[in-house]
Amino acid sequence: MFENLTDKLEKAFHILKGHGRITEVNVADTLKEVRRALLDADVNFKIAKEFTNTVKEKALGQKVLTSLQPGQLLVKIVRDEMAALMGGQASDINLQGAPAVILIAGLQGSGKTTFSAKLASYIKRKKGRNPMLVAADVYRPAAIDQLKVLGQQINVPVFSIPENMNPVEIAQKGIEEAKRLGHNVVIIDTAGRLSIDEQMMREIAEIHKTVKPSETLFVVDAMTGQDAVNTAKAFNDVLDYDGVVLTKLDGDTRGGAALSIRATVNKPIKFVGTGEKVDALDVFHPDRMADRILGMGDVVSLVERAQEQYNEEEARKLNKKIATNKFDFEDFYNQIQQIKKMGNVKDLMGMLPGVNKMIKDFDIDENAFKHVEAIILSMTPQERRNPEILNGSRKKRIALGSGRDITEVNRLIKQFEDMKKIMRMMQSGGPRGLAGMMRGMRS
Structure with a gap:
């Protein structure tokens, strides 16, 4: 979402980082690049010009040039004005009437x-x-x-x-x-x-x-x-x-x-x-x-999405299993279903601060979960509940049953073990636990 605009704005603000001292000249150069980024994003020329003029006035009015962190202050002004340009605050739907x-x-x-x-x-x-x-x-x-x-x-x-x-x-x-x-x-x-x-x-x-x-x-x-x-x-x-x-x-x-x-x-x-x-x-x-x-990023929206899938009783049971190191592949499979309900995986990752830049060049395949699910569902109930019994012959059978390579089965089991450590450290089956699982899926 908006990857091109985000990338161009980051380059615009990089102009300030490249100077030892902030001046009216390089602030003007930065805002010129901001306006160019907005135009490239198909924003109306008049709106883009008015936007950067407003930012410039507020920047100079707030003495950005003499600030200890002028670059950060300018980014904050741009952020606030961009939010105002889009409406400032969320607007609820009107449900008055019968019906x-x-x-x-x-x-x-x-x-x-x-x-x-x-x-x-x-x-x-x-x-x-x-x-x-x-x-x-x-x-x-x-x-x-x-x-x-x-x-x-x-x-x-x-x-x-x-x-x-x-x-x-x-x-x-x-x-x-x-x-x-x-x-x-x-x-x-x-x-x-x-x-x-x-x-x-x-x-x-x-x-x-x-x-x-x-x-x-x-x-x-x-x-x-x-x-x-x-x-x-x-x-x-x-x-x-x-x-x-x-x-x-x-x-x-x-x-x-x-x-x-x-x-x-x-x-x-x-x-x-x-x-x-x-x-x-x-x-x-x-x-x-x-x-x-x-x-x-947008951590608030990420947490809200996670909370929609959050069940207090299930979370309590999961916390207990994590604490006693009994988190198994059945739990893992259920957590994957919760993550899938939250939405597009790449979009969710982009809600984490700094992550969007890291993953912008990566094609996160939504079907990747299907391969993981196929492997888990090819295990017997006993194997899902007791991952420690997965020996060579069992892994070979699982690979054959899921249509995946044996190396993928081994990789998933390693990711699962690493994730158990993460989940145990976090001791949470709610939104933070889900975020930890998402990081584990990427490793």
């Missing part, structure tokens, strides 16, 4: 349908509400079927009408059905187009006027950069929506959309999608994102 109606809008291919299901899952898990999805996209082939499949995955009902009914009527009837069945949140997935056109705008405006949503969210593909910002402005002129959702942020190495949208439409980024799974949705925190862009 609360959330209208989802955007272009075709932006990920509206997938996001609708992700939002329903989020509201159900995090807010304790009882949502219903309404399939109002009657134009895209299989859009209704896609939403139904996603709804089944998260156990959320989907209202749809087989007939070719007007989307406005579908939205109305969906809300009526939600009231009848006792659902307190209705999420309406509307149709998109390949480009902005008058018919689409009239239709979404009519739905908005009719259902009077408590929240209207505009979904945009972050990878489209400045085009995403232009589309956001066009939609806002018609809908006056409440917030923006950036999808496919995990594949965006530039970051222009995230940095420009708030300044362009003056609407908060509320959510970001970072994967295909229905739980791959995060509340957007501008300050945390600024930290990640500047290579400072």
